[in-house]
Amino acid sequence: MDAELAAMRAELSDLRAAQQKLAARLQEAEDYRDLMNLQCAYGYYVDKGMWDEAADLFAENGTLEIAGRGVYVGRERARAYLKCLPAYGHGVLFNHMQLQPVIHVDSKAGTAKARWRTFITIGWLGKEGRWGEATYENEYVRENGKWRIAKLHGVINFYAEYDKGWHKGGVPLLRSIDGLEPDLPPSFEYEAYPEPVITPFHFDEP
Amino acid sequence: MDAELAAMRAELSDLRAAQQKLAARLQEAEDYRDLMNLQCAYGYYVDKGMWDEAADLFAENGTLEIAGRGVYVGRERARAYLKCLPAYGHGVLFNHMQLQPVIHVDSKAGTAKARWRTFITIGWLGKEGRWGEATYENEYVRENGKWRIAKLHGVINFYAEYDKGWHKGGVPLLRSIDGLEPDLPPSFEYEAYPEPVITPFHFDEP
Amino acid sequence: MDAELAAMRAELSDLRAAQQKLAARLQEAEDYRDLMNLQCAYGYYVDKGMWDEAADLFAENGTLEIAGRGVYVGRERARAYLKCLPAYGHGVLFNHMQLQPVIHVDSKAGTAKARWRTFITIGWLGKEGRWGEATYENEYVRENGKWRIAKLHGVINFYAEYDKGWHKGGVPLLRSIDGLEPDLPPSFEYEAYPEPVITPFHFDEP
Numbered sequence: 001m002d003a004e005l006a007a008m009r010a011e012l013s014d015l016r017a018a019q020q021k022l023a024a025r026l027q028e029a030e031d032y033r034d035l036m037n038l039q040c041a042y043g044y045y046v047d048k049g050m051w052d053e054a055a056d057l058f059a060e061n062g063t064l065e066i067a068g069r070g071v072y073v074g075r076e077r078a079r080a081y082l083k084c085l086p087a088y089g090h091g092v093l094f095n096h097m098q099l100q101p102v103i104h105v106d107s108k109a110g111t112a113k114a115r116w117r118t119f120i121t122i123g124w125l126g127k128e129g130r131w132g133e134a135t136y137e138n139e140y141v142r143e144n145g146k147w148r149i150a151k152l153h154g155v156i157n158f159y160a161e162y163d164k165g166w167h168k169g170g171v172p173l174l175r176s177i178d179g180l181e182p183d184l185p186p187s188f189e190y191e192a193y194p195e196p197v198i199t200p201f202h203f204d205e206p
Numbered sequence: 207m208d209a210e211l212a213a214m215r216a217e218l219s220d221l222r223a224a225q226q227k228l229a230a231r232l233q234e235a236e237d238y239r240d241l242m243n244l245q246c247a248y249g250y251y252v253d254k255g256m257w258d259e260a261a262d263l264f265a266e267n268g269t270l271e272i273a274g275r276g277v278y279v280g281r282e283r284a285r286a287y288l289k290c291l292p293a294y295g296h297g298v299l300f301n302h303m304q305l306q307p308v309i310h311v312d313s314k315a316g317t318a319k320a321r322w323r324t325f326i327t328i329g330w331l332g333k334e335g336r337w338g339e340a341t342y343e344n345e346y347v348r349e350n351g352k353w354r355i356a357k358l359h360g361v362i363n364f365y366a367e368y369d370k371g372w373h374k375g376g377v378p379l380l381r382s383i384d385g386l387e388p389d390l391p392p393s394f395e396y397e398a399y400p401e402p403v404i405t406p407f408h409f410d411e412p
Numbered sequence: 413m414d415a416e417l418a419a420m421r422a423e424l425s426d427l428r429a430a431q432q433k434l435a436a437r438l439q440e441a442e443d444y445r446d447l448m449n450l451q452c453a454y455g456y457y458v459d460k461g462m463w464d465e466a467a468d469l470f471a472e473n474g475t476l477e478i479a480g481r482g483v484y485v486g487r488e489r490a491r492a493y494l495k496c497l498p499a500y501g502h503g504v505l506f507n508h509m510q511l512q513p514v515i516h517v518d519s520k521a522g523t524a525k526a527r528w529r530t531f532i533t534i535g536w537l538g539k540e541g542r543w544g545e546a547t548y549e550n551e552y553v554r555e556n557g558k559w560r561i562a563k564l565h566g567v568i569n570f571y572a573e574y575d576k577g578w579h580k581g582g583v584p585l586l587r588s589i590d591g592l593e594p595d596l597p598p599s600f601e602y603e604a605y606p607e608p609v610i611t612p613f614h615f616d617e618p
Contacts, residue, residue, distance in 0.1 A: 008424060012218070019228070019431065022435060026438060041308050044306070044407070088404075090401060093399060098305075100509060100510050119325070126374075129372055133509075169537070196502055229430075239515070240618075243516075254610045332580075
């Protein structure tokens with residue numbers, strides 16, 4: 001009897017430990033899904049000039065760096081940057097489609113990294129139509145139980161005029177945004193197409 | 207002995223309850239994956255004029271509403287609508303790429319909602335080439351153990367002629383499909399680019 | 413007492429069996445995520461001429477078949493094929509965006525199948541700009557604990573010159589790659605747009 005009880009105690013202990021491991025693994029699966037939802041939602045907000053909604057997806061100390069314009073540090077600075085972008089309205093197209101995620105989560109630490117890309121169709125009626133594409137190497141953090149963007153780093157691969165196409169020349173990066181100096185210089189210097197640019201990978205192995 | 211048995215009974219009970227919670231959370235992770243597969247499969251069928259395969263992904267009472275043409279209620283009406291679309295064949299391109307999902311599942315209820323987008327390349331050799339992009343706000347239901355589309359609602363953001371680009375003008379919505387009156391009027395009235403249009407979000411928070 | 417112990421033994425046994433089933437289901441959810449990461453990483457490598465990194469994602473006996481050029485059998489042959497592709501550098505754009513996955517995993521067998529698509533923007537400054545789109549029907553295998561590409565099969569739906577658009581004619585498939593004969597003939601013969609082509613589906617039901 002004592003031996004049987006001891007065996008059952010041991011088995012209960014094993015089951016409990018195994019269950020905790022399953023729960024930790026399940027947390028990673030859930031976090032992966034939540035991170036997908038987060039980045040895709042960001043894109044939908046940016047498309048339509050919903051700058052507050054987009055900014056609210058940043059962590060309190062999140063950073064934003066786009067198109068070689070330097071780093072904006074903190075959610076409110078990300079918000080200020082986003083509010084410098086063109087307003088959405090009649091004749092405006094500002095689509096930044098989000099796709100191709102490679103996501104690595106450390107659920108225990110509450111952090112994650114992901115490589116994404118955005119395929120861009122922008123335009124102003126009667127003025128300008130443009131294609132673009134960029135690579136993101138982003139970081140995320142779980143803050144107050146919700147995943148937030150800790151670092152949004154978008155590196156432009158190309159901008160091209162609709163009327164010409166990339167093979168007739170890329171549109172050079174505009175290195176600043178009107179009226180809003182960055183908090184830190186760019187992470188690295190680069191020029192977009194026709195110059196080659198490879199955004200450093202957060203992983204050696206998918 | 208009695209105290210020990212009582213403790214073990216209690217622990218078994220806790221393990222069982224915890225396991226049920228894990229199973230419920232795991233169901234959500236599986237449903238997320240199945241919903242991704244479902245919507246992506248829909249896109250592949252639509253590309254190639256596989257209208258029956260596409261219609262079969264609808265729930266019995268599923269609804270379809272695309273491009274402001276009104277609502278078609280029930281799988282067989284969705285099938286009738288799809289069969290009014292251009293046949294696939296020589297010279298035809300009808301790609302509706304599916305991407306950027308924000309998916310929320312209620313596995314217990316067997317329902318889900320998702321925001322998707324489609325990036326469109328269509329054309330007829332010698333006649334017409336066109337770009338397009340639309341937002342979906344869809345609903346899904348688990349029917350006979352399989353996820354099905356309960357509501358497909360596609361809102362066109364823009365159509366543009368390949369030869370011109372969106373900045374030279376959008377292609378207005380054709381508000382009806384030949385020979386097939388809708389069952390209900392459109393959910394909301396809108397015009398595509400150059401008019402601004404923001405498809406209402408099913409979520410406040412990703 | 414004996415009856416109680418017997419009941420508890422039975423319950424422990426049930427919990428253990430149920431936990432193993434949960435673990436198996438969780439493995440499938442993790443495999444799904446890893447397969448997403450794998451294919452998306454492949455695309456990022458191909459964009460930037462990182463042929464060794466791309467080839468290293470193939471299983472030892474993996475096969476590669478793209479654009480009707482025949483089948484290359486084995487990782488080193490896939491590597492040889494990839495190294496025949498244009499070098500990345502100044503003026504080069506070679507984006508093969510990866511999207512729209514329908515993934516089915518057999519975790520127990522360590523195999524998987526997925527339908528993906530790629531939307532392609534390629535170009536050489538001053539020479540050529542081109543759009544393309546292809547369907548993949550791929551297979552994967554778990555090798556040494558990591559998912560690898562067992563079969564990469566990319567079927568071109570269209571290539572079109574940027575300056576013309578698909579409606580003015582598709583770019584025919586180049587049926588061979590300079591200096592590297594395939595190991596097996598193409599899986600099936602086809603021509604891209606304007607000819608219709610439907611890549612066979614690995615699934616009847618998503």
